[in-house]
Amino acid sequence: MLSQPPATLSTRDKILHTALLLFARDGYFSTSIQDIRRGSGLSIGSIYHHFAGKEAIADALYQQLINSLSLDLEQASAKVTSYPERYKAIIGSLFQRCESQPEAMRFILHARHQEFLPGEAPICSARPFEFMKKLVDEGIACGDIRPMNAMVAAAALFGGPIRLMHLYLDQVLEVSLMELLDESWSCAWNAVKA
Amino acid sequence: MLSQPPATLSTRDKILHTALLLFARDGYFSTSIQDIRRGSGLSIGSIYHHFAGKEAIADALYQQLINSLSLDLEQASAKVTSYPERYKAIIGSLFQRCESQPEAMRFILHARHQEFLPGEAPICSARPFEFMKKLVDEGIACGDIRPMNAMVAAAALFGGPIRLMHLYLDQVLEVSLMELLDESWSCAWNAVKA
DNA sequence: CAGACTAGAACGATCGTTCGGCATGGAGAC
DNA sequence: GTCTCCATGCCGAACGATCGTTCTAGTCTG
Incomplete structure (x- = not known):
């Protein structure tokens, strides 16, 4: 099958x-x-x-996918200069990947890796998420994002789009993610902008 | 142990x-x-x-927890009248439950139930999430939330707080969730308010 | 004494893994 | 050129461990 x-x-x-x-x-x-x-x-x-075994396959897969996603996000955000543009570029990259490689995003996003990869840090400490967190810190420092707890800001900015990705990957959404990018982005930005 | x-x-x-x-x-x-x-x-x-077996234990647990969470959210939202107050009451209830029953919320939020409960609908179609979605639909209809795709609005409103709950349950947050409620709520509401 | 409940040894199935053998092809000796 | 040898990659039967489940016997209680 x-x-x-x-x-x-x-x-x-x-x-x-x-x-x-x-x-x-x-x-x-x-x-x-x-x-x-x-x-x-x-x-x-x-x-x-x-x-070496089943776990080693999952581990190699995880590292490869996290690495590829990381590079992708860093490149996308390097193409533009302002922080709002960077945030939107990141969300756009994530959405695109959900549509072009749904299995990879499913594996990254909703697998509980700690259950089968002992010693692995939680997904939110992985490089792509650390990168997003760092950009939020900088956005707060330069005043583009209004002053607040950085974790709350990161969750508010990316939580909505990530939630939408989950819905898409669970086949609950009938439309394509890319159609919803602008609307989802404007909500996300309204949540945290100065 | x-x-x-x-x-x-x-x-x-x-x-x-x-x-x-x-x-x-x-x-x-x-x-x-x-x-x-x-x-x-x-x-x-x-x-x-x-x-009847291991699966039946997980199933009973899932139904019981979903049911209890559902009642909790419905009661919390019935105590107030305006839609913004209801949304905040729901988020407050969720946060409180994360602190008082972290295992229950961990089981509900990040277990992939479909992997061991065949035939079970994805978590986002479960009653508590349907209820939240319905309230968002109504908020759009009455003009409290600005006109937009209802899925995007639901994701934008609750996605940030849910993300924060994930961070808390993964022990990435050092502070208590309740301390962050007001800030997280104001972000969420800014994301979708008319 | 009947029925609800508890106990735990035993069973069959399945899983991840190991291991000895086989095919291929390029390097070196003559 | 030809033969040998070895490294590399491939193959799948067999093994031991573990798991969910069953079953029979025993205990308690109303």
């Missing part, structure tokens, strides 16, 4: 590709190594040749 | 009490029936006498 990964991918990437689809669809614990074997068209031995 | 449930509880409630603590701390899949047996001081047989 799962399309084979593209033949152009390396064996390692085939494993990651299949694991992502299954983890995002069924969850980490409901996905067995056998499922990944079936889905990828490889063998158990081959999988264990490339990864 | 887990305090026994109060002896005053019925056997059934002892099981639910222990299961909640373990599910919230370790997750559903990392909690075994043996763990619940140990934590509750009961026996396997006793547990299976009161519940």
Whole structure:
């Protein structure tokens, strides 16, 4: 019940590709190594040749996705200069990724990584979220955001759009996220602007 | 490593009490029936006498918590008359519950119930969230909230506070949630007010 | 004494992982 | 060129551990 990964991918990437689809669809614990074997068209031995185990697959996937998202957000925010533009660029990037790579965003956003990646910090301490938090701190310091607790500001600014992403990924939204970007952004900015 | 449930509880409630603590701390899949047996001081047989199985425990817990939260929110919002007051009352109730019953809120908010409760609708379609959505619809209709897509408005109004709750439950916040209520509320209301 | 409840050994299924073997292909010896 | 050797990657049967669940026997209570 799962399309084979593209033949152009390396064996390692085939494993990651299949694991992502299954983890995002069924969850980490409901996905067995056998499922990944079936889905990828490889063998158990081959999988264990490339990864130390199931947890190592999830870990590699997590690091790769967090890293890619991080770079994406940092680049998007570097293209513009004012803080409001940066915040909107970040939200736009997040929305776009939800539409182009829903499985990846599902894995990042609603998996409880601490349940299967012991020692991993909570998702809100991961690099992309730290980056967003830092930009909020700077926005407060320069007066673009009105003075307030920085955590409250970060939650107020990005909480609405993130909530909308959750709704989209849970298939509760009937329309595309990008159509709602301007409206969601104006709400978010009204929440915290000076 | 887990305090026994109060002896005053019925056997059934002892099981639910222990299961909640373990599910919230370790997750559903990392909690075994043996763990619940140990934590509750009961026996396997006793547990299976009161519940059809592990999934039935999680289901009963979920229904009970959703129901209790629902009643709580509906009562809190019935005490006041204007829509802005209702929204704030709801957020206040949610914050209070995070502080008084963090395990319950952890189980409701960040468990992926669909992974272990097949057929269960996504959390955002559950009664408390439907209720919040309905109040937002009405607020738009009567002009208290400015005209916009209702999903965007609901996400903008409650997304910030919910995000803050996540941060609190993940122990990222150093201060108490209630201290941040007024500030978080004023951001939320600025986001959508007419 | 009947029915509700508790107890825990035992069972079958499933899972993650290990391990020994096989195919391939490039490097070095002659 | 040809043969050997070894590293690399691939394969899947088998293993041990753990889990959810069942079942029979025992205890308590009204």
